[in-house]
Amino acid sequence: MRVYVRGLLGEAARKNGWTLAEAAGDPGPERMQRLLNFYAWDDGGVRDDLCVAIAEALGDARDGVLIVGETSFVKKGNKSAGVARHYSGAAGRLENAQIGVFLAYASPRGRTLIDRELHLPAEWTSDRERCRSAGISDDVSYATKPVLAQRMIDRAVRARVPFGWVTGDEGYGDDSGLRTWLEAKDIAHVLAVPTNDVIASKHMRTIGSKQATPDAAWVRVKGAPWYDWTVVDVRPLRRRGRVHWVLARRSINEPVDIACYVCFGPADTTVAELARVAESRWAMEECFRTAKNQAGLHQYQVRGYQAWYRHITLSMVAAAFLAITRDDTWNVNVHSGR
Secondary structure (H helix, E strand, C coil): CHHHHHHHCCCCCCCCHHHHHHHHCCCCCHHHHHHHHCCCCCHHHHHHHHHHHHHHHHCCCCCCEEEEEEEEEECCCCCCCCCEEEEECCCCEEEEEEEEEEEEEEECCEEEEEEEEEECCHHHHCCHHHHHHCCCCCCCCCCCHHHHHHHHHHHHHHCCCCCCEEEECHHHHCCHHHHHHHHHCCCCEEEEECCCCHHHHHHHHHHHHHHHCHHHHCECCCCCCCEEEEEEECCCCCECCEEEEEEEEEECCCCCCEEEEEEEEECCCCHHHHHHHHHHCCHHHHHHHHHHHHHCCCCCCCCCHHHHHHHHHHHHHHHHHHHHHHHHHHHHHHHCCC
16 A cells, blocks of 8 residues: 555656556556455545544644535546546546545645545436446445535544635535535535525625625735625524625626625624635645646546545545645755755
């Protein structure tokens, strides 16, 4: 396992079983394949250990943010667990792909991926024979992406990962079930929603009226120079010390281009703080770039359900190593004059 992770952190352009074996001095990929497919080890336990390490190294109970998001893994054929036709942003077209739902952690001390779930479309979970052929047990049932996100957030809470907020894009913010669950758990959140969302659209007229007085109603916050922000209370105070808002963001170059977020959190939260959390969502894209470009997140050659989790988990470990050691490396280079 250590050799596998070292290989993921190595210089090889492609990081698959063959190249990782070559870097380890093995004559073939058999050991790497057995690690992912046959050896007895607990990838969930490794994930839990990773969360503990990230909490210790990067944890910040006030400014830490949990970010939910997803990425696609283009695959040939129809045998890989969960593969289906999806639009691939990277390819710009429909492709056979697996969809991974991820949880990232971001704080002023760094950012990295801490949890993962493979999304299984209904066409898979309704075909148990197909599932069995990919190593998916009969007790794995269909779950939406927001439900998978909820499971990962719940694991982070139970692991005592320190955070102040949860954020995510429209695919997760538009799910009322996830928002209701977060509120029931008293978890502060800033979730993007479509402007035609029931809550957002109800208050868009109020937000729109603020366009007429941008200096008074819209504010620009530190760290987000390309946008103006404003908030509208959307519900009466239903819980002592907690408030609901719709947060709106507009481009300074295209004022009619407005994005909306449904928010829940402490009553004394400022617009600047809500904007910081909303903007932290982009840390997920940085995490994906790091994990893919430097830790081989997408460069696996396995089809099985368990093998997917194992490779992705070890790639997350490699990416977390980079996140944890970055500050130490930076300090060494600065103090040595490099």
